[in-house]
Amino acid sequence: MIQSDEVADALRNGAPIVALESTIITHGMPWPQNLEVARRVEDTVREGGAVPATIAVIDGTLHVGLTDAQLEDLAQRDGVAKLSRADIAACMATGGTGATTVAATMIGARLAGIDVFATGGIGGVHRGAEDSFDISADLRELSETPVTVVAAGAKAILDLPKTWEVLETLGVPVIAVGQDSIPAFWSAMSPHPAPLRMDRASEIAAAHVMRGAMGLPGGQLVANPIPAPDEIPAEVLAPVIDQALEEAAAQGIAAKAVTPFLLARIFELTEGRSLEANIALVLNNARLAAEIAQEIGVARS
Numbered sequence: 196m197i198q199s200d201e202v203a204d205a206l207r208n209g210a211p212i213v214a215l216e217s218t219i220i221t222h223g224m225p226w227p228q229n230l231e232v233a234r235r236v237e238d239t240v241r242e243g244g245a246v247p248a249t250i251a252v253i254d255g256t257l258h259v260g261l262t263d264a265q266l267e268d269l270a271q272r273d274g275v276a277k278l279s280r281a282d283i284a285a286c287m288a289t290g291g292t293g294a295t296t297v298a299a300t301m302i303g304a305r306l307a308g309i310d311v312f313a314t315g316g317i318g319g320v321h322r323g324a325e326d327s328f329d330i331s332a333d334l335r336e337l338s339e340t341p342v343t344v345v346a347a348g349a350k351a352i353l354d355l356p357k358t359w360e361v362l363e364t365l366g367v368p369v370i371a372v373g374q375d376s377i378p379a380f381w382s383a384m385s386p387h388p389a390p391l392r393m394d395r396a397s398e399i400a401a402a403h404v405m406r407g408a409m410g411l412p413g414g415q416l417v418a419n420p421i422p423a424p425d426e427i428p429a430e431v432l433a434p435v436i437d438q439a440l441e442e443a444a445a446q447g448i449a450a451k452a453v454t455p456f457l458l459a460r461i462f463e464l465t466e467g468r469s470l471e472a473n474i475a476l477v478l479n480n481a482r483l484a485a486e487i488a489q490e491i492g493v494a495r496s
């Protein structure tokens with residue numbers, strides 16, 4: 196594993212660190228906004244008093260904290276692999292290059308000793324999973340790897356009720372921030388009541404530290420709603436998501452290709468509005484994650 200100087204210093208000094216994923220850069224957003232957002236997310240973490248650690252596999256090495264040149268290269272490279280728990284070790288063992296999903300970023304964060312990770316939205320149970328069995332490895336990872344993941348819920352292209360059911364079965368705490376329902380990625384509110392609600396970063400940090408003290412495996416999902424001015428109401432988005440899903444089915448898009456296809460189509464169908472919302476929610480999550488990382492330091496001291 197190679198850590199950036201900034202991350203290595205922070206680990207030595209016990210300073211707060213926020214892990215960031217790279218699949219959102221390579222598969223979640225179009226060039227050149229992806230690079231711009233990756234840089235803005237890192238700056239937001241720094242402004243929040245923590246050190247950003249974007250994680251990726253480059254030429255067989257797990258990098259925790261990327262240089263700006265590495266970020267730029269990754270953002271415009273074609274054919275970068277999308278790595279999850281199943282393929283991260285194989286990619287490293289064969290000298291490959293790949294971007295880390297939520298699951299793989301959690302694995303990298305744990306290896307480096309980082310407690311908190313910010314992203315946009317986790318993967319989950321895909322619609323039609325009763326036939327396709329398509330369920331993201333992110334869910335299982337949350338039940339096994341002790342990292343607190345700050346996301347705006349799960350992406351609304353998914354079957355959200357089934358996603359929350361699976362997390363409940365796996366014993367993963369789903370904590371809504373400052374509201375009683377679980378946010379739905381591009382929309383702040385949803386009809387799904389939150390199993391847990393916390394209003395302060397210090398409470399989330401205390402729960403993370405308590406899980407560690409109890410030796411409970413697995414992390415926490417912190418479901419942080421998109422700021423109201425940036426959201427797209429669920430009723431506006433619903434027909435767009437349905438259309439993108441129909442197109443995916445008609446074109447036989449499957450497995451790892453589903454989420455990137457849907458995000459790209461929804462971007463086109465909303466004329467970029469979905470991307471604006473996605474950017475706003477990621478920055479909002481980076482801010483909260485920096486605060487939680489600091490509070491974990493306080494709780495442990």
Ligand code: PSU
Pocket residue numbers: 216218219222223224295296297298314315316317318319330331332333450451452453454458473477
């Ligand atoms: N958050 C975003 N955009 C993304 C993702 C997260 O705002 O593209 C990525 C994450 O890497 C997550 C992945 O792990 O989407 C889910 O992919 P799948 O549904 O194939 O598991």
